[in-house]
Amino acid sequence: MPASTRRDLVRGVLAGGAVLGLGGRAGAAAALGGKQAPGFYRTRLGTCEITILNDGARSFPMPDRFVRNIPRDEALGAAQAAYMPPGQVTVPFNPTLINTGSKLILIDTGNGQVQGAPVGRLTANLAAAGIEPEDIDLVLLSHLHPDHTNGLKTADGALTFPKAEIRAAAPDWSFWMSDATMAQAADPVTQAYFANTRRVLGDLRDRIGTFAWGEEVAPGITALAAPGHTPGHTAFAVASGSDRLLVQSDVTNIPAFFLQHPDWHVMYDYDADQAQATRHRFYDMAAAEKALVVGYHFPFPSLGHVERDGPGYRLVPIAWSAAL
Template sequence: MSLSRRDLLAGAAVAGAAATLSPLMSTADAAAPTAGAQAPGFYRYKVGAYECTSINDGANTFPMPDGFVKNLPKEQALAAAEAAYMPKGMVTVPFNPQLINTGSKLILIDTGNGVANLEPSKGAVGRTLQNLAAAGVDAKAIDIVLLSHLHPDHTNGIRAADGSIAFPNAEIMVPAKDWEFWTSDENAAKAQSNPMMKNYFANVKKTFAGIETKVTRYDWGKEVAPGITSISTPGHTPGHSSFAVASGNSKVLIQSDVTNIPEFFLRNPDWHVLFDVDPAVAQETRHKFYDMAAAEKATVVGFHFTFPSIGHVEKDGSKYRLIPSAWNPTI
């Protein structure tokens, strides 16, 4: 049986007529009143013997700023957003920390925007703690907080709403090169004329004030936690790091911010996002990383991929495309 345009229009007319016959019906009269909230945002997946969980910190939708893509006209970036069905004139950036349960350690990779931003953002971001709890994880049980780099949307979740440490029993691990860059008074002084960079330096100072003794610096190419090896992926920041999580014969690549939203910067790896400290190096890193991921047919997890943020990357000429993984109800 096939439906014609006439059939569809007729059906719409009947539905409209039915609505007009009950003008006094309200939401309160409905059998199932609207809930007004999303379900908890967590998704489990397996890497060998490890149980991993993608934790949704939220998604921020905002008017696309001038220079969001630095090396092409704004109109072209807006067209890419429209092609990705984002709200007109806007751009949406998701945030997804990852929890790795090795059996002996609970490791949280990145922490999100921080619960202090939950109310000011009207629930858009800052959901990591509540979604960890929904997933059955007590923040006090986290053994390691493993940071890919020191931008606010990855570090601010270290602090609870009252400013205390959200993960009081965790060792905090940071990339040595990023720590060196962002804690340098000389670098901070050079950044005073750039409002975004000025804010980043100030945020690092505020976030880590008084907890320096809990911070361990790690280098690239090392096993930084059981089954987790750090990968050199600079450009977004000087010490930006990705991770290979391996157990048995299984492996996933956690790409952190090698790309920001994939609809823009994975499809167009030569575009320069506003947030990259060294755009040329970030561009080179994207090609190297995605060539490797595509050649290995590796599962890739992206901090700024649409939740649950898991998929595969394929080469598409000189560009790449993301193939989201199918939802697995049984992990």
């Protein structure tokens, strides 16, 4: 191409860019959006509708014993491999809402409002999904850790879901609401959990019912024993027609750590050995069934399938679908 032709071509491109606002003074700068899209995702399960609701996520410097039974550098390597912020670990929070056609059932309630924290988004995302707190018929608590229970109350201490029946797993309620057991708690993390149950749930003792493992807590929803993370930690099986969803709650924390490495022990597990055994049992079942799994601490929209992968497992996330 002759030099004169090249010069003419470049001039034409630059002139076109100026007209389109790509250069020069002809275009105005676009304002930054500044906000993320609402965090909810829907899918169908037989005749049920499943909505995953994002309550936010926390990134924080990895504690020395975040994984109790491996060196911190190895855990940091897993975080780096998952592209988490340098030196930090990121934990998402995603409650599950099940619309059976006759009832709206919420499994876990998120962190509640925490001043200045990137969590507590459940009610805003419910509203974005077209659901008001008064619409919820039943709240099921998988266990009594703060990130699963504190959303029961608003910032002023009122009930977030005023018309809902609230139920917790009987063994977890018995453990965490026992003053005698609380007096025996030795480590600071467990002591803080006991203190939180008194602060958030103490005045709800007559309001919260319990359920047993193996019980059908609502039509098509069965409570599954999944102890270890807490003494009464519960997962749920949701069945509609031939479809089945496993709500794993906290069988594992973030999958880049404890799904890929099910023998690693997260600092939040009350009985680490029991939690390890539960992970293997639960994920062997999920992999054998090829069941859809939702994980409270999986990356949003926290739905996928679990497959065996050497000594551990891998998460195969669902493909995002714009249609139900």
